[in-house]
Amino acid sequence: MGKNMAGDVWGGLAAMLVALPSAIAFGVTVYAPLGGTQAAQGAMAGILGAMALGLVAASLGGAPRLISAPCAPAVAIFSAFALERLAQGSDVAAIVLMLTLVGLLAGGFQVLFGVLRVGHLIKYMPYPVVSGYLSGVGLIIIGSQIPKLLGTTGGLTMWAALVAPVQWNMRSLLIGAVTAAVMVWAPRVVKAVPAAILGLLAGVLAYLALGLAGLVPMVAGNNVMLVGPLTGGDGSSFLTALGTRWQAAAQMDLGALVSLLFPALTLAGLLSIDTLKTCVVLDAMTRSRHDSNRELIAQGCGNLCASVVGGMPGAGTMGATLVNLSSGAVSRWSGMFEGMAALAAFALLGGLIAWVPVAALAAILIVIGVRMIDRSSLHFLHARATLLDFLVILSVVTTALTVSLIAASAVGVLLAIMLFIREQVSNRVVRRRLLGSETFSKRVRTRDEMASLVRHGEQVVVCELQGSLFFGTTQQLYSALEADLKTRRFVILDMRRVQTVDVTAAHMLEQVREMLAERDGRLILADIPARSPSGLDIKAYLVEAGLLVPHAEGHRVKVFPEVDTALEWTEDLILNEAALTPSTETALELHEMELFRQRNAQTLVAMEACMERRTVQAGGIIFSRGDAGDELFLIRRGAVRIVLPVSDTKSHHLGTFGRGSFFGEMSFLDGAARSADAVAFSQTDLYVLSRKVYNQFAEAHRKTALDLMEGIASTLASRLRYTTAELRVLES
Numbered sequence: 001m002g003k004n005m006a007g008d009v010w011g012g013l014a015a016m017l018v019a020l021p022s023a024i025a026f027g028v029t030v031y032a033p034l035g036g037t038q039a040a041q042g043a044m045a046g047i048l049g050a051m052a053l054g055l056v057a058a059s060l061g062g063a064p065r066l067i068s069a070p071c072a073p074a075v076a077i078f079s080a081f082a083l084e085r086l087a088q089g090s091d092v093a094a095i096v097l098m099l100t101l102v103g104l105l106a107g108g109f110q111v112l113f114g115v116l117r118v119g120h121l122i123k124y125m126p127y128p129v130v131s132g133y134l135s136g137v138g139l140i141i142i143g144s145q146i147p148k149l150l151g152t153t154g155g156l157t158m159w160a161a162l163v164a165p166v167q168w169n170m171r172s173l174l175i176g177a178v179t180a181a182v183m184v185w186a187p188r189v190v191k192a193v194p195a196a197i198l199g200l201l202a203g204v205l206a207y208l209a210l211g212l213a214g215l216v217p218m219v220a221g222n223n224v225m226l227v228g229p230l231t232g233g234d235g236s237s238f239l240t241a242l243g244t245r246w247q248a249a250a251q252m253d254l255g256a257l258v259s260l261l262f263p264a265l266t267l268a269g270l271l272s273i274d275t276l277k278t279c280v281v282l283d284a285m286t287r288s289r290h291d292s293n294r295e296l297i298a299q300g301c302g303n304l305c306a307s308v309v310g311g312m313p314g315a316g317t318m319g320a321t322l323v324n325l326s327s328g329a330v331s332r333w334s335g336m337f338e339g340m341a342a343l344a345a346f347a348l349l350g351g352l353i354a355w356v357p358v359a360a361l362a363a364i365l366i367v368i369g370v371r372m373i374d375r376s377s378l379h380f381l382h383a384r385a386t387l388l389d390f391l392v393i394l395s396v397v398t399t400a401l402t403v404s405l406i407a408a409s410a411v412g413v414l415l416a417i418m419l420f421i422r423e424q425v426s427n428r429v430v431r432r433r434l435l436g437s438e439t440f441s442k443r444v445r446t447r448d449e450m451a452s453l454v455r456h457g458e459q460v461v462v463c464e465l466q467g468s469l470f471f472g473t474t475q476q477l478y479s480a481l482e483a484d485l486k487t488r489r490f491v492i493l494d495m496r497r498v499q500t501v502d503v504t505a506a507h508m509l510e511q512v513r514e515m516l517a518e519r520d521g522r523l524i525l526a527d528i529p530a531r532s533p534s535g536l537d538i539k540a541y542l543v544e545a546g547l548l549v550p551h552a553e554g555h556r557v558k559v560f561p562e563v564d565t566a567l568e569w570t571e572d573l574i575l576n577e578a579a580l581t582p583s584t585e586t587a588l589e590l591h592e593m594e595l596f597r598q599r600n601a602q603t604l605v606a607m608e609a610c611m612e613r614r615t616v617q618a619g620g621i622i623f624s625r626g627d628a629g630d631e632l633f634l635i636r637r638g639a640v641r642i643v644l645p646v647s648d649t650k651s652h653h654l655g656t657f658g659r660g661s662f663f664g665e666m667s668f669l670d671g672a673a674r675s676a677d678a679v680a681f682s683q684t685d686l687y688v689l690s691r692k693v694y695n696q697f698a699e700a701h702r703k704t705a706l707d708l709m710e711g712i713a714s715t716l717a718s719r720l721r722y723t724t725a726e727l728r729v730l731e732s
Contacts, residue, residue, distance in 0.1 A: 008329050011329025012337025015324040017196075021200045024353065025362075029075050043353055047346045051311070053302040054341075056301050057301065058334070058336045059298075060301055068316050103303055103313040108264075110268045110299050119293040126420075132400075138372030143158040149176040151170075152167045172359035175225075175363075179200065179357075180199065183367050207355070267313065271299065272296055275299050276295070276316075278316040429473045429480070430477065437453065439726050439729065459570075498528075500533075527560075527561065593660050595711045610689065626674060629667050630668055631688050632665055632668040633686050639680075639681040665716065
């Protein structure tokens, strides 16, 4: 326990050293453009955000060892919002209040996300959308920090600052360059101390060196190059400002609050995605599984608390989390220690933070922004298949840079929907298409019947469907069926791999049904899933959509539990029309069976005398798998199903034998135990011939006995030929 606690303590401390400089930089970035002492207030907001998130989100979260702190998406949304309101003429106090309320609402939305259990949906945001958004955030951060790095004044934009070198402050540029260089190169030399801390320390030392040389003022107050004093020393000024802020909040009208809903919802979604993306990486590294909905509730509570105390909202951050993990953290206590360490750092080092150069913070954020840009996405340009994904990334980035991050998030959601539709539409909805002359039911037919099915089976087409039947794939399905609707009488749709159906697809199937009915045909649905992956009862939905009409007469859609029974039904109709299906009311005599046709009548009488006549009621077991037996069974009337038991409650249907067929020939020939179960499907009359009796009969009637064996072999060869032909079609 002590060892684990030590790991959590060191992990939390190391994570704080990574998270705190960025949190301060984020806060200054948001608040500094508001003027006055707001840069110092921003630094305070960053520290308090890291503290509140560390203590609250870690204690309630669903991902142990996750470190939460103010993050880039939050600063991007807040900065854009603050600058927009500033351009509209809002006063600074109102803007600060609205930022606080946006953070509160975002935290509330995150709690709602968790309660509604949408955490597992947010983390499946398509990679191109996330990549584009994060790259856009990185570019916006870089653009917002370049003027600060150059030391320009007057609120110049990045382009205005770049084209006005006369306004550059070379001392700020030098401090920023030193900070960035140390942050980038230090990890190659020193791994024990986080790069952001070393970079920040280098920036402070560079400023002090310039100060000793008399090139910069050595005072913290009223110095545009420094963050400046955070408070009056005891925190009273900050607490007073916070109290005033909440008094103003009580006077806000409902309309003003409503205007904050969309920015807050956008922020909540981005913070949630950022958090859950980090959780997924953490799971992969620790071989664990996080509770996404619990984590969203914890993040929401953390952001609520951060906003209440005037801090910056944030999310689970990748860099601090990885440092926490590598430092030996094992539990959620590490995140709580990070929050405590942030508070202690503020209390002990608050005076030193006043001497942090703004250019150093800008350099840190520029390095972070560069690292956020997904440069690996450029390889999407090399392949035609991924070109659209690159265009999605480019669209989100362009919208973020030219319009706003809020608009970029809306574009991202829209493109995510389009990517999903593209993926669904690009998949073939018809997995396989076979004619009734190429595939057959498991009903064992006579040779004449099989020959007739081969000749007339093209009246039937079996289409195995897959994926989603919705407005995006409806036209594809209709195009696949269009030619068959003009020539086939029976269209069997195998639905077992269908994941969902919408009303557009149901309406199209209604049209198919009516077109077939005009030609005296039928639409047949088989193997409809009882439950789709989304939980939808597809059969019930098709009833509600009007495609299936229970107990309806006429040319309505026919439904079968499996494709085999649907095929058997169509085969019976075809054979009836070909007058090849005899009446099933009377039992066959031995000479009427295909196996014994054109045999000597007197010899058949002798053979029939050797056979046992047996009647089995519907559902009766004729033999079971593993039973010993050497009998050959010939069906005089009725039907027998051969099934292979899979478990105590399930079995696999191997075939159905009808009037005139025989079964049990394997044990009759080799004497081995039965390999499957034989069950009477209806009341069945049988001839039963044991191998022992057959051998005795063969001694007196060698030719007839040999003819029987040849007949069995010929029938089995015929069955095998049809099976081989069917397999060849399935493999093509």
